[in-house]
Amino acid sequence: MKRTLLALTLLAAIPFAASAAEGVSYNYVEGGYTRADASNTGTNNDADGWAINGSGAINPNFHVFGGYSKVDINDTDISLDQWRIGAGYNREINPKLDLVTKVAYEKFDAGQGVDGNGYSVEAGVRGAITPNFEAYGMAGYEDYQDFDGDFYGRVGATVKFNPTWGINADVKFANGGDTQWFVGPRISF
Template identity: 55%
Template sequence: MKRILSIAALAAALPFAANAAEGLSYTYIEGGYSASKADIAPVNRDVDSDGWSIRGAAAFHPNFHAFGDYTRESIDNVHRDRDQWRLGLGYNHELSPNTDLLTRVAYQSIDFGQGLDADGYAVEVGARSALLPALEGYALVGYEDYDRGIDSEFYGRLGAQWKFNPNVGVAGDVKLIKGGDVQWFVGPRLSW
């Protein structure tokens, strides 16, 4: 009986025993330019906006990390800003020496000012891979749900980073939301 329990405990711990794939860091900070094209459901109109974002993550276990980001964009032709932030937890599991399975959950908030705001959550799953020594990329699919009349949608997220050295690179990300909404980001990243 003790042997069966030992084997069961070992099998249960295996998903947590792997480290991040080689060349992938889950501790970083990045900032840069962001832009969005979105249909704001409560007022039913298309809006374009651009501004800046700051993002980061911190690994606190070989397979777990906390992450967050903040975006502030000015909406074109309107004296209003879009503030958006999220905080979450991620889990990475090595699938191969260069590729991780990545799952993330986050609490998020969006605020257009004048009482037009919403809170919600997002879940995403996909893969992150060191494609070349200086290039990594990821592809995620996700679902986000907001309150206050903003549509809940599925989305895809594609991103890449070109590394100048192990600690400094340039990152880019595009989020394609069902219904045609698009959010993108580009900027420098510092990893350690």
Template identity: 35%
Template sequence: MKKQLLAAAALAFASFGACAQDITSNNLTSVSWTWVQASAARTSLDDADFSIDFDGWNVSGSVDVADEYHVFGAFQNTSNNDFVDFDLKEAQLGFGWHPKISANANAVVELSWIRQDLSADLFGQDIDDEQDNLYRVSAGVRGALGEHFVGTLKANYTDSNDWSSDGEFGGTVGAEVRFNRTWSLVGEADIAEHQDHYSVGVRASF
């Protein structure tokens, strides 16, 4: 199912460059790399030994620091209280390059560090607390498909010194529905072998 979703997204973006070229320059088609965002978030961990969903919130942002370069970060706080009280916190910091490939589309290459903190509490007593440092490289495309829609498609490779196995490949599919130059409704699915991240929120672009 995950592979079918990513394949469908890739096909949808296959003609992206041609579509972007047909949009006139006086439409609302510019892509902003400076924004802040608040979202509802879900993380799903799926391993051979267990499968668990965490729900909570996420705040994130990006700043265009120079021509074709940006820095970005995020903090996410989620939990699962079905029986044991699990808390999963995640922080991300990264640097990106976004050269133009058409009038309204950019290629995207990003490097980021991700810190995950998973803790467990049973009847008020801490029973586990684990931290992990992840390292990710991403590559893809982001751009306007019309006045009110911006799409993102990226391939990711994530690795960790703490994982017993090799790193994992995944993909990110994102959509931004813009009401005006500032406010947007955004959604994103980050799908991989063992970890899936989903978010829906509101973005302010500058």
């Protein structure tokens, strides 16, 4: 009976026994410049500003993440505050590559009573191409109350100067033609 119980316990733990791919860290803080280009949507409501993002591993396969950005919409007095907080699961699919899934609560506030609460889900891969270069590609969906949902793709890369310091760049392509990008220094720990 004890052997059966031990075998069942080990079998149940197999999905959680893997660790993050070699060279990929889910512990970081980054900050930098962000821009949204909406010219492809016909509105010409481009915006730019700053953002801060972070992630922390709570065990080898699960992490929490969050971010905040503040952008000013060009040629207006409107500022847009946007933040997200969520959790992710990563599973090593080879020694240098992780399968990643994320779910997040999203919120934005443009002032003047224009705000929204919503969620996003995304899945993709993240891996260490070389010891100093990490890249990722994600597909996702986000939806806010009172606004139509939207599919998007996200690609990004981090160039690492050493195990702690690097530069991260991220581009998000939304289904409606909106493009958002970020670039800034990253501190990994």
